[in-house]
Amino acid sequence: MSKRLIFLGPPGAGKGTQAIQLAESAGIPHISTGEILRSAIAAETELGKQAKSYMDAGELVPDSLLLDLIRARLQEPDATSGWILDGFPRNVSQAQFLDQLLVELNQAPITILNLIVPESVLIKRLLARKRGDDTEETIQRRLVVYREQTAPVVAFYQDHQLHSVDGDRTPGEVAQALSTLVNEA
Numbered sequence: 001m002s003k004r005l006i007f008l009g010p011p012g013a014g015k016g017t018q019a020i021q022l023a024e025s026a027g028i029p030h031i032s033t034g035e036i037l038r039s040a041i042a043a044e045t046e047l048g049k050q051a052k053s054y055m056d057a058g059e060l061v062p063d064s065l066l067l068d069l070i071r072a073r074l075q076e077p078d079a080t081s082g083w084i085l086d087g088f089p090r091n092v093s094q095a096q097f098l099d100q101l102l103v104e105l106n107q108a109p110i111t112i113l114n115l116i117v118p119e120s121v122l123i124k125r126l127l128a129r130k131r132g133d134d135t136e137e138t139i140q141r142r143l144v145v146y147r148e149q150t151a152p153v154v155a156f157y158q159d160h161q162l163h164s165v166d167g168d169r170t171p172g173e174v175a176q177a178l179s180t181l182v183n184e185a
C-alpha cells in the first residue's frame, strides 16, 4: 500500500472528509494546510495574522508562508513512514518545491488522488458547509483560483502515479474506491 498520498481536487470535492478517513485507517498523519492555517488564525499567531486576509478573500496565501512549514511538518517523527497531504500543493511552484523536498528527504514515491466533481455540485456542497470562507462570493473566487492555479498541478503530476476518482458519489462509495486504489498502488 502506498503511504505517501496527495489529494488533489477543487474546493468541495471531499478531499478533507476522505483524507481524514484514509489517514486514520492507514495510521498516518493527515496534513491539511487549510486546517493548519485556520488553527493559526484561531490562535492569533503571526502566521495566522498574515494568512487571514488572503483566506477571507478566497485567494491562496503566499508560498513564502507555507514552504518552510511543509518542510518542517514532513520531518516530524509521525510523518517519516507516510502522510496524506490535503490542500498542498495548490500551485505549480509548490508542486516543484515538494518534488525537490521529497527527493531531499528520501520520501519518494508518491501517489496522487484527484477527486473529480462537477462545479454545480461543488457550489451546493460549499454553500451547505457554512465555513467562514464559504460565502457565495468567496466560493466563486476560490473556484477561479482553483481553475487558474491548482488545476495545472494535475498536468504537472501526469508522469507520477495520478489516479482520477469520481467524487460525485456518496462519501462511502468514494471512500471504497479510494481504498481499493491505495491498496493496489
Ligand code: AMP
Residues within 6 Å of the ligand: 011, 033, 034, 035, 037, 054, 055, 056, 058, 059, 060, 061, 062, 063, 066, 086, 087, 088, 089, 090, 094, 142
Ligand atoms: P482548504 O481548507 O484546503 O480549502 O484551504 C482554505 C484556504 O486556505 C484556501 O482558500 C487558501 O486561502 C488557504 N490555503 C490552504 N492551503 C494552501 C496552499 N497550499 N497554498 C496557498 N493557500 C492555501
